[in-house]
Amino acid sequence: PQKLPITVLSRCLQFNLKNLAPSLIAEFVADILVKENVPSESDALWQIAMAASGSMRDALTLTDQAISYCEGSVLTAGVTEMLGVPPQHQITRLLEAMASRDVSLIVELVQLIGEQTPDYQHTLDALLSMLHRIALAQIAPDTVDNSVGDLEKVVELASQLTAEDVQLYYQIGTKGREDLKLAVEMRSAFEMVLLRMLVFSPNYTAPKPAIAAVKSSDSEANEKKKSPLASALQTNPASEVQVPPRDITHHAGSVPEQDQESQHEAVAYSAEGNDQMTPSNWVNVYPKLQLTGISANIMANCELVSATDDAIEFLLGEAHSAVFNDDAPAKVEPAFEKFLGKKVAIRISIGTTRSETPAARKIRINQELQAKRVSDFENDSMVLELQKKFGGKVVVESIVENNVVSRVESAAESGHGQV
Incomplete structure (x- = not known):
């Protein structure tokens, strides 16, 4: 048989090319710009590297466009405007506002995003990517990469948000991507996704309604x-x-029947209990410490073993040991010092808990309240x-x-x- 022409063989070649990491692209582009004496900003290079989606050719093309767009330099503001994507620091500020549950700040940031880069679909995607890295930082910190150059901020947010909230936010955000496609007004749909994340959070506390509104709806409430x-x-x-x-799990010591408002107070651990730091009273003391983030998650799943004048010992359930690290006791000591009015050493060991923890108590009460709701409805x-x-x-x-x-x-x- 005759040999195939070279022109045909050249079209039969196949190359298995792999996507490059954003960090490699940003580093290579930065090196080129230094050699070409083109001023650049690190955040701008990261934006180009992310937009290139692993392609060095696309990254170089975007860099050329950025130099022209920014008139001889590669600046963050210009690249952000050129690509139509939100700056990474806006995503970080948005998550910080969600961690502090500052609704006013969240709405303000959404307005700012709308004025600068109204690409809410890309903003939500960036938010989901950030939540994924935060979840990794909470469970396996060593696996988190610095692909966007913000590793330090990711670790900081991982300590501010509970693991439960991060998983919930990610799930709601994933569902929200479909809502954005169907929405008539993108900004309102994006705001609703963020508000849904806050309202559906297990730690969400609804604001008290206005007195006038309560009075006007008294008759309707009685009918309901x-x-x-x-x-x-x-x-x-x-x-x-x-x-x-x-x-539903029934306990011999279940709470007495209460009206709906008092039931809510029971779930939220009413603050009317005494302040004694004893094993039996730990579930009443816990909410008064006002802990947040990972610290709140850890202590909610601890049982108090013993307490002296200068030290308190806790036992953390093995099922929740993944979020524990050696710095956890030191992080919660200021809250105990503020509550007790004196310095105490906190010691946390891992093992099998025997008494009811604050988190377990909350679950039990919720189950009992749900059982009562079902019974009332069925009867x-x-x-x-x-x-x-x-x-x-x-x-x-x-x-x-x-x-x-x-x-x-x-x-x-x-x-x-x-x-």
């Missing part, structure tokens, strides 16, 4: 208490709320009447706190109706 289902039928159709299947006169009349059943997983909404599935021959 008469029948949960009547309230659901009289109001506008509510969106279905998905909650995990119930896993409601209107619910029983509808079940008897239409042969339906209550989907207990749809019964949620405050706004009690339940789907009643009809078993009639005509089909499965829903109320």
